[in-house]
Amino acid sequence: MSDDKRVYLFDTTLRDGAQTQGVDFNVGDKQALAEALDRLGVDYIEGGWPGANPTDDAFFGNPPRFRRAKFVAFGMTRRPGRSAANDPGLSALLNAKTHAVCMVGKSWDFHVDVALGIPRAENVAMIAESVAHAKERVAEVMFDSEHFFDGYKNNPAYALECAEAAYKAGARWVVLCDTNGGTLPHEIERIVGEVTARIPGSHLGIHCHNDTENAVANSLAAVRAGVRQVQGTLNGLGERCGNANLVSLIPSLMLKTDFKTGLDDNDLKQITHLSRLLDERLNRAPSRSAAYVGESAFAHKGGLHVSAVEKDPKTYEHIEPTLVGNRRHIVVSDQSGRANILARFREIGLEIDADDPKVAALVETVKLREYDGYAYDGAEASFELLARRGLGSVPDYFKLARFRVMDERRWNMRGDLVTESEATVTLDVHGEHMMTVATGNGPVNALDTALRKALTPLYPGLADMRLVDFKVRILTPQAGTEAITRVMIESADASGERWSTVGVSPNIIDASYEALNDALTWKLMKLSQAPATR
Template structure:
């Protein structure tokens, strides 16, 4: 462990996080996440519950050969079962034999759980807690005690809840963790209770384990630290059972940047926070939350013209921290709320060499054109490539590489159970030459994409590396049903770069063509392929 520790970070993504509905980590996933957490420098990495499942058993077996210089592995479990001697309890012995550096066991601290759920006396529960902790201390260097339902238990019977903590302390617990298991506590209450517990146990680390059922897990964790807690338990991206756990991706920068508590995360490590979040999302097969504080794609996105004008002068006017500190970046969105500041800022990011001035007539024309197009259903927030082409057109700096003559798409289905067949034919003019191509596809969009690029690849060989990587259709008005305008967003890639384009029409194929046209034109622009002189926009 690191020597200068002030607040310990305890990650339970692989145990509590794995209980999220819809998430199922494979052994390989768990190993990769654990190693990534260790690379980041998380103090305590909870790997699971040995003996609870073959998957957890295999994980602990495979992780025995870990090389984590700054992180320790934790095995999770419970106190001994009532009526069993602690030294013979299989669960405790699984923890002792797991190869972990530490154990974290939970026990009941709410009196009604003791008498109703366990069916034992309050004194018998105290013996279970102290005996279980003491037994594990004989076999492991560090033992932590999770006081389950502590805040509810404290409210119902504060004397007994504190007796449970004392029993764990008597057994030799290194950390007493106060659990808001039902996630119903509020920060002011957490602060008051934690402060009292810290005062009663000044020589033992007090931790907080908060659930997010009231959307206060991060706030409760921060309140606990401000009251003297020295360990925070949580998960990456706040995943977990029901509404999730305290989100360490938010807790960490709050501790370091707001409270000035290093929590053993260096500045360089903090810059890896965004990539760590993305990595865990990928392993969990979850789409990232674009509005996630600190690291979300839109966490530092600015859309209103007044905001953009201000941050061009000083970013802190509308940004609470420098996004680079957490591995994120500022985004300038272009929409019907855009002004000249948006255009200038966006172009500075996309084309710093362009040298635009605020009074450039092309900027005013671009603002006007954007507002017109967005009123018709276009959205340029997620279509930077289409925006760049629009701006080039407004400034008279764009020349088309090809001109569509016609396209035709057939989508034929024979019989109820047979798969449909799609075929597209495309005719384009490149310079003074007509190009014609046809292609079969897995649906009409794929057929059009293949036919269009096939018609152009002889003139522009670099298009052979281009492929469509994502495709989204959005109906803009449900009141018009199938007659409604649709917006198509396309993401394209050439293996090195990705770019997004947009098209809008009442005809989904025309909207698709518009987005495809921009995608191809943008590829040719960024590859600096000269257009034929005959085609001027």
């Protein structure tokens, strides 16, 4: 690979994306998304701002272990009037024990004058001293040159002075930020070209916001002009109108240009799944019209389009959808799904002939269930169980005879108003009939507790299993209290394994039981497949 064509990918979903209105990542969300980004193969994953909030502190306190990506902490340059060695914010950043740090500073004279209210020379000193101080303590230092393009248009000499101060102090990357998102592609390309006369493109990055719907185009223009690091977020999350969307930017770089990334063809096939995984964790519907990964991105409806696509898909498709892990969808006579399902079979270790009638039957089952509201992109364990059940290869570890869940709202002995949940389950396990009762913090927790109270004595391997996330989505809000509900449950065990399951029903408790049943069954199946130890 030619070094001058290598573009490094920097994901800031967990930091800049977390500033999206309505988005509130918990530690489990950050852990799962970071691991998924590492599997994809991005070069840098920015985890958040150490010291900014308890969630980021907990995440950096128990950081994920990456195989491919470098972990990055975000923070600010030193404050005015303090030395770099005596600034609490900068110390918190450098004590995060990440491979790299990314610090932000001003490069627009207007912001220095109005927002900071300090001499412009002091701002330049803050940048240089902070980068030099960090360079002595971490492997890689990056500088986000905030409002660079607005600053350059207003005062090119000063904006360049700020960026150069970081570069000369040892910054591996100087990232040019279109923070207000108001710059257009032709301006980006011109300005970046002028900057490369002073700072090599191999040390320049681009960070674009999407306020004119140009963040991806601006990022591509910057790459054409010489930058070699691109920052963005999954699904374009970010403040106001969002950031450059890596989900569309990465395929465009890899499939539409001669620039190279650290991803290979198999990595790229994960991009659709990753996009939908994020939406599931945010408990929101994926955008059907999203470029590359949307359900409608390769959909064809009737008439001229369908006739042409059936002869040659290139007539109405700019790429083969499987390159990005998506599928073709012909609405009037749907022939899609087989290739994707066979690929999923290979991922879970199921070997089956492509012409086996069970494959076609499973394709239809998945389509029908997804029509009913199931979402298997975010519930891989439920999909695996569905596939194995279709092939008749999942044992009946237990059968539910009945369950009952009751909630009681009352005053306790201390005079507090409390609501208590109690669940009773009756199970058949290998011919043995058993009933258990358990209380919990809500009906689903009570049901989960009762199930495992019954099963753990017979299956001790369930003891380390725990429910780590629970999301409910109303699929038919127009139906009011009779609406169809989808429940997504994420489980984990002591090994660090995580798996997600789904249930759908007009009754939220019934949907929850379906997801819990799959979660327990998947764990038991994996225990039975594990090699025996002495």
